Amino acid sequence: MTHELSGRNLLSSVRKDLARYRERIEPQQLRVAVIRFLPTEGDPPEWSLRMEASRVSAEQKVRAFTHLGFGVDHVVLPGTVSAAEFAARIDACNSDQATRAVIVQFPPPARLTSLVQRLDPAKDIDGLLGERSLQRSCATADGIGRIVAAFDSGATVAVVGARGFVGSGVVRLLADRGTPVVPLDQGDDLSRAARADVVVSTAGSAHLLTPEHIRPHHRAVIDSGFSPRSDGSVAGDIHPDAARLPQNITPVPGGVGPVEMAVLMERIVQQVADPDLKPWTFPQSPYVSLRASAARMRSTGRTPGTASKPRAVPDHGAAPRHTQSTNRKRGSPTR
Template structure:
């Protein structure tokens, strides 16, 4: 059974962590400008859908910043906005000392996009200016990498689908700096290659681009950052719902990376404006199986029985001859290793369903709560990476996307 990594839980954690700063922020009348564009009725459907997603994201940002005591200026520009009008909006936000951060919702119309470069880098809280920003990646990319980190302590291969896009470039840059091994995939590449990865991150915004033929039970985490509103009011991500039950852990859509982005922006603005040492939100480690552990348990169940025998598999004379106690633990040998234990605990025969096997091996049975004796440690017992990831650094005088 796939476990969801809830972005809503992360956002709730961030709101609780930073809500006490409201008493400091609110009396100062500090503001955040959030600028987005409305589509024209005659625009192509795909463009209207993208701007609808932009609207949803902007509204979530308004709620997040207002929770912290900031005034959120939600500026909606009509489809006929000229270059001069957009430049004036940006300049007004740049010059206003009470406007402490500026976010331009992407995508802006193509003819207006170059003007985004006029944003004050000190107010660029979401890394839209890239190298000129105080951050190396947008809030979405940083949030994705922080969700990945608890699942990536043993040098796994991480596939990034959509690696050349705005968010994808930020994910690749951040994960590479942290010393991870990456598989970068984009338009025209064979996406079936993700089957060889341990972790899959998809940031394409292309609904349903990954399905059951791509995802595998050995995928310890699949991050879906797609968010495409549908005509019926639902939302689709990069992962087909038919594949939701396959990986060990998954960030769902909706309720996954969207709220994580909001939590990251809240942390950034608090560190910038109030407390550079504000506590970071985090995702707690969760149990998962490596490819090797899953292969041992799912395809060769008899091997686990041979690793550590139980009293039901031995006669009393055999137990006495081998120095085995009544509880089945050897009285003359050291405790089995964590990896031996995690494999040996799974002594029931494997079914022909690899998804069911994955759930069983992780101590989830048919989907019920995990038994403490069956749950593997949070992550595998492989040696950790020698290059520790760098924690997000507080910004200098100002931040950005």
């Protein structure tokens, strides 16, 4: 039976642990700015859904930082905001000594994206500035890396969406640890993921990975996909038929999103209250290695890497077999 890796439980634990810093932070009257954008009339439905996801995500950040004793400026800008006004907002945050962190919910309107580079790197706690950032990766990639660390002893990790913003951060962090990585992206043969020990998907393409890619021997599958739907539901990158196969999996919602929030809370505490705060670690869960899994399946007369009861994958709009590399830093709510 597949075990769900709860990001919500992890976040609850981190919140409790960091609550002690409130009495040190609150008297300083420090602030965090969270900037997001509204959809405009005539925007395509997909964009409107992404802006709604951005709203929910921003509100979760407001609650997280408020819990630590920060004042939070939740800045909501119309999609039609001028480049000059957006730039002025960022410049004002940069010059305000009380504002210690600035988060721009992604994606902003395309014409404004380059202006995010105006951020003071010292206030970029979410790694939005790429090579200019003081962070090694965005918070989402950092959180994914910590989940993988609970399963990557002697493992090979397939990263789907490896050239995107989040995926490239995951690849970089795994390389720092010396973990073998199979980077996969648009145009690659995604079936190669089936031969890895751990699978990470940051593609942002609903139900992209099917039982062809996800297998019972996988120690863990980390699904960072978050695709809002018009009915109010959300879909991850892992097809429902495949989500029942691996030994461990992060659910959508409730998996990677809360872990991302826990990273942001840790980073801001390290920045303003305790630079020696040790990073939290994701709790380990039992798993069986690929070799042991193969031996077990051979003993039952089944072919290694297959499910006990193969299921036909229904055609839900014929999801593509290749990632679309859409894993830019998104303003997703707690996934």
